[in-house]
Structure formats: C-alpha cells, structure tokens
Amino acid sequence: MKARTIKRHFREGLKNxxxxxxxxxxxxxAVTMTLLLVGAFLGLILxxxxxxxxxxxxxxxxxxxxxxxxxxxxxxxxxxxxKIPGVATVLFSxxxxxxxxxxxxxxxxxxxxxxxxxxxxxxxxxxxxxDEPQATQQIADEVxxxxxxxxxxxxxxxxxxxFKFTSFARTIGIILIAGLVLTAIFLISNTxxxxxxxxxxxxxxxxxxxxxxxxxxxxxxxxxMLLGVLGSIIPIVGVLVGYKLIESSIGGMSSIGxxxxxxxxxxxxxxxxxxxxVGAGIGxxxxxxxxxxxxxx
Amino acid sequence: MILMKDVYKTYxxxxxxLNGINVEIAQGEFVYIVGPSGAGKSSFIxxxxxxxxxxxxxxxxxxxxxxxxxxxDVPLLRRNxxxxxxxxxxxxxxxxxxxxxxxxxxxxxxPRNIRKRVMEVLDLVGLKNKARFFPNELSGxxxxxxxxxxxxxNHPKIVIADEPTGNLDPETSWEIMRVFEEINNSGTTxxxxxxxxxxxxxxxxxxxxxxxxxxxxxxxxxxxxxxx
Numbered sequence: 001m002k003a004r005t006i007k008r009h010f011r012e013g014l015k016n017x018x019x020x021x022x023x024x025x026x027x028x029x030a031v032t033m034t035l036l037l038v039g040a041f042l043g044l045i046l047x048x049x050x051x052x053x054x055x056x057x058x059x060x061x062x063x064x065x066x067x068x069x070x071x072x073x074x075x076x077x078x079x080x081x082x083k084i085p086g087v088a089t090v091l092f093s094x095x096x097x098x099x100x101x102x103x104x105x106x107x108x109x110x111x112x113x114x115x116x117x118x119x120x121x122x123x124x125x126x127x128x129x130x131d132e133p134q135a136t137q138q139i140a141d142e143v144x145x146x147x148x149x150x151x152x153x154x155x156x157x158x159x160x161x162x163f164k165f166t167s168f169a170r171t172i173g174i175i176l177i178a179g180l181v182l183t184a185i186f187l188i189s190n191t192x193x194x195x196x197x198x199x200x201x202x203x204x205x206x207x208x209x210x211x212x213x214x215x216x217x218x219x220x221x222x223x224x225m226l227l228g229v230l231g232s233i234i235p236i237v238g239v240l241v242g243y244k245l246i247e248s249s250i251g252g253m254s255s256i257g258x259x260x261x262x263x264x265x266x267x268x269x270x271x272x273x274x275x276x277x278v279g280a281g282i283g284x285x286x287x288x289x290x291x292x293x294x295x296x297x
Numbered sequence: 298m299i300l301m302k303d304v305y306k307t308y309x310x311x312x313x314x315l316n317g318i319n320v321e322i323a324q325g326e327f328v329y330i331v332g333p334s335g336a337g338k339s340s341f342i343x344x345x346x347x348x349x350x351x352x353x354x355x356x357x358x359x360x361x362x363x364x365x366x367x368x369x370d371v372p373l374l375r376r377n378x379x380x381x382x383x384x385x386x387x388x389x390x391x392x393x394x395x396x397x398x399x400x401x402x403x404x405x406x407x408p409r410n411i412r413k414r415v416m417e418v419l420d421l422v423g424l425k426n427k428a429r430f431f432p433n434e435l436s437g438x439x440x441x442x443x444x445x446x447x448x449x450x451n452h453p454k455i456v457i458a459d460e461p462t463g464n465l466d467p468e469t470s471w472e473i474m475r476v477f478e479e480i481n482n483s484g485t486t487x488x489x490x491x492x493x494x495x496x497x498x499x500x501x502x503x504x505x506x507x508x509x510x511x512x513x514x515x516x517x518x519x520x521x522x523x524x525x
Contacts, residue, residue, distance in 0.1 A: 005405055208346070209447065210376035211403035213369070248469055 008210045013222030016195045023191040030187040031231025033284055034180040035275050039239040041173035043271055047261050052162045061128040061140045069148035078126060078149050084142055086135040087128055097121040123150055181282060188227055188286030192220060196294055203294055213295045221239060225280050225286025232279030236272045243268040298324040303362040304354035306340050314340035316510030327481045329491040329497050331521055338490040342459050347371050347376045376404055379456040383463035385440045387432040394428040414425030422476050433440040438469030445476055454482060458489040474500055498502045498520035
C-alpha cells in the first residue's frame, strides 16, 4: 500500500470520528470502562498468580520419622518415597539438623532451645519437594500410610486457599472482561455502522469504479483503531498511577515480609502495553465487523 | 470482446430474468439494448460488470470468464468497464472535479496524472469551466456528463449505460448521445439500455431486443421496434 493511500485512510478515518460526535464519545467511553476493568483485573490476577507461585514454590512436605525406626528402615522409607510419581527431591534431615533449623527460625529467643542439644526430642525427617506444587497434597496422602511415618505436615491450608482464590478470581475476571469486551465491540461497531449508512452511496460508487475491498476498509480500520486508542488513554494513566501508589504503600509494609507484588518496572508498563493493544484490537474488530456486510456487492 | 453463451439468471426469489442469452459484441461496437420493462435489460447489464453472476452459462469479457473471476479480482474487472446510471450517482459533497478524480484516487493513481486526466475528460464532455461546481448547481444533463466523465476517466474498453437519458429532456439527451458517439469513435465499446424510440431510430446502431429474458431481435442499424 502506498504512503499516499495510508495518509488518505487516516484523513478519512479522522474525519469520521469528528463527524460522529456523541457516538464517538459513547464508544470511547465504553472502551475506557472496559479497559479500566481489564487493567485492574489483569493487575490483580497476575499478582495473585505471582504470589501463589511464590508460596507454591515454598510448599514442601515434611515427613517426621517414627522414633523407633532404625537406620535401615529410615533408608528404606526414603527409597520408597522417591518412587512416588511426582516427587522431585527427597532430602534427609537428621534430628540434629532439625533442631538447629528450629533454633535458627526462633531468632533471638532460640537460645533457650539449645538446652535440648543434650537430649534431642525431635524426629529425623524427610523433606519432599514435588514436581508440581499442586501434587503436594497427593504425595502427603500417600506418604502418611507408609511404615515408620509418625506424621506428615505441609502448608496445606495456605496453599490451597490461595489456589482456590486465584482460580476463582481468574474465572470471574475472564467472564467480566469477556462481557465488557463484547459490549465495547458492539458499541463501536454500531457507531461505525452510522457512518457507513451515511457513506453507503460513496462505498457503492467506490466499488463501481474498481476500488478494492482493502481500500474501502482502510478508513474504517483507522477509525476503529483510533477509537480504541483514545479509549485506552485514561486506563493506561490509571494503571500507571494506581500501581505506583499501591507499590509504594505496600512497600511501606514490606517489613511484614510475605506480601510481594510484581515490581512497577517493567510490570506496570507491560500492563499499559497490553491495555493499548487490547483497546486497538477491540476498535479494529468492531469496526471491520460492521463494514463486512457492506462489501458484499 | 464480449461473449455470452447460454446465459441464465434466476434470482434467489425465484424470478427468472435471463433465459438463455447468446450474444457476441465486438470491440468498438455501439449497441442499444431495448425491450419492455422487466424483460431482463438490467440483469443483462449487471452481468457485465459483475454486479450479479449468471446462474448458468458463460460470459466472457476480453476472453476472461467473468463468472469465474474471484471476488477479490472483481475490482480489476471494473477498472476496465465504465458504468453510467439513470440517476447519475454523483457524490453531492464533492465538486465536479473531485467526483471525477475520485475514480482515479480509489485505484491509487498518481496525483500528477489525476489532475491531467481529469481536466482532459472534463474537456471532452464540455464541462471544463464547471470543474469547481457542485452537483446540485448543475442541470441534469450536466450531471450526467460528469458521471460519463467519471466512467471514462480511466480509459475503460467498455462503457455500460443503464438508461442514461431516462431522467433527461429530449434536448439534453441529444447532447449526451453526442458525447457517447465521440467516446465510441475513439474505439470504446458502448452498451446502452434505453427506452428512447427517438434516439434509437435516429442514431442508427446495432439493436438487441430482449423480451422475457431472451433475445428476440438482433439487427445492425435496427429500429426501436416498440410503440413508446
């Protein structure tokens, strides 16, 4: 396509945006609302995924070994655990190691526990990591039935609640976003249909003198794209400003330690780019949908 | 040049418009299509610029089977055919010059050539001095001349006119016919559907009469043959 033609398409597309006045405002508004929610949900979901992933990675199954088990039985148990499908690594942690890690985790107050170094009441343990974090529960359920296992612990509650919540949020988010995207496309295609009605005569003549469909579509493509891009301005600003605020307020609480969100750079910029692309996509799709019918002559 | 072999056209609503048309039109001919309303004249004409496709049969233009042309290549066919209608079909918001230039712009002609060519055809149809006028400032005859200028601006080999004088008074009709003759003299094929007995009987050309979807008469230098 020639540069001159592209220029013409832009000129015509812009002309239509102004010609449609309030309908343009309405469809830009619809795109804006859609993209604001898309941005908020995407930001939330991606961050939840990120956090869940972090916690997932930390999920290990800890198998406490019966105090009565002798060395051979302990080794046999370790071999048996390794055979379970889905198990990535099995680490043996002696009761002395267990005690020292317990003391470490207690921080300053841990010194008190050093008394136990004389007569260690703890169990030997196996620490199992799964290939897939989701498999931890299954592995734990299996191991608990083995001989010489006193008990099995893992971060069941935290992990599972988080998984449930992420998938719930994801489902709701997708449904909401899909509905909004469709509404926005519908509004845009209606706006553009108005222009087409007014221009159907012109389109007819264009077809008659041998304009290609691509040429006729050009201005509508531009118009849709511009509607989408205009609609994404406020959401992009909103996401950038909003995320900065959230990041700095959570950053203040970071001494709590367990909440960690994706860093502003690059995440907020990526989110802005996604919003821009989705906006332009909605606009172009809506616009081309409405021209299609008129090209069949 | 134009060749129709056993062409049938039945519309989706069941109306049969063309019922076995066989005809050959050579390059440079001037042909009148006559016949009563609803006989199939318009369908005959629409076939040629691929507004409609034949239900059965073959239609060749420049040795190309038009019904076989892919949808995306239809614009290329139309660039070789100029079409003129009874209602002119001009764009009201564009000046005379812009209306004619439009036909070249949409086929992405270079601006320098557009300017030169548009003034050339406006000169040919005698509207050079009205290039800046808008369609509503012109008489019917002048508007039709603009639409003729637009139809021939990209040098089509064939010009198809569907009752071009239908909305014009007799005096203006003769002006239009003079323009057509001039175009025809430069070697362009002209196919013109008409109801005008005076024109057909005065400017003698080949006459094809269509009734009930078939050709009932095809004579060179023929008469209109109907009471108008």
